Amino acid sequence: MAGVEAIAAIQLIDACIDIATTIINVGRAVKDAQGLPPKLRDLCEKLPTIEELLERARNNCKKGTVTEDASKNAVPILQQCEQALGELRDIFRKACPEEGDNRSKRIWKGTRVVFFGRGSQVQKLLVSVQDNLKLLEQMQVYVIGDKLDELQKVTEALACDDGGKYNHSGEGNIVANEGGSPTNYVVGGRNNRQVNNPGVYNEVPLST
The missing domain is CATH 1.20.1260 (Ferritin)
Structure with a gap:
């Protein structure tokens, strides 16, 4: 017991x-x-x-x-x-x-x-x-x-x-420049993102 x-x-x-x-x-x-x-x-x-x-x-x-x-x-x-x-x-x-x-x-x-x-x-x-x-x-x-x-x-x-360093949900792409001189990229489609500074990038769509 x-x-x-x-x-x-x-x-x-x-x-x-x-x-x-x-x-x-x-x-x-x-x-x-x-x-x-x-x-x-x-x-x-x-x-x-x-x-x-x-x-x-x-x-x-x-x-x-x-x-x-x-x-x-x-x-x-x-x-x-x-x-x-x-x-x-x-x-x-x-x-x-x-x-x-x-x-x-x-x-x-x-x-x-x-x-x-x-x-x-x-x-x-x-x-x-x-x-x-x-x-x-x-x-x-x-x-x-x-x-x-x-x-x-x-x-x-x-x-x-x-x-993952770069997280993005929804339409579009992420173009990440990890170093060197910033370069602008042209990408087709909508809601694309360009990140010219290294680091952690997180993006999610806002609730509707």
């Missing part, structure tokens, strides 16, 4: 699982959305690992295989995990279009800075969650084994991707 400290840990684990399930469901609903970058699709497919490890922790706590001291020490770690997962959930809800939303391509390109690049919000939160899960293993709450390997690879892939 679970002790007092284990019950407190289980309650936090349940809260983390609920949040993780929400994130996973959002990811499943939009993994085929138009404009969803492939690396985000990979991330959506690996997110269930978090839920599986949390369920393993809950089962061990319920079975009494986790000591009361370990359960007590796990509480602040689980609180950190819950906070990071909550922030991830909020980002996914805001950034992920509803199923069938025809603005999905614009939304995803407009939020790449949140998901891509080392130090992006999503990358930092994913690292925080995984670090917390590893700490739980150190406290002998469960054994991770290789369960986190694929999620870690996807997280690192997000960190190494700046999402």
Whole structure:
């Protein structure tokens, strides 16, 4: 039978699982959305690992295989995990279009800075969650084994991707001059853009 400290840990684990399930469901609903970058699709497919490890922790706590001291020490770690997962959930809800939303391509390109690049919000939160899960293993709450390997690879892939320097949604082309003397180009069609200064350029059409 679970002790007092284990019950407190289980309650936090349940809260983390609920949040993780929400994130996973959002990811499943939009993994085929138009404009969803492939690396985000990979991330959506690996997110269930978090839920599986949390369920393993809950089962061990319920079975009494986790000591009361370990359960007590796990509480602040689980609180950190819950906070990071909550922030991830909020980002996914805001950034992920509803199923069938025809603005999905614009939304995803407009939020790449949140998901891509080392130090992006999503990358930092994913690292925080995984670090917390590893700490739980150190406290002998469960054994991770290789369960986190694929999620870690996807997280690192997000960190190494700046999402592209020039993003433009809608009609027209982008002509980018990365250095040297500015040169004017003539391109047929409408709504073309020329960028003569290197840097990051993002443009999306305004909502109508």
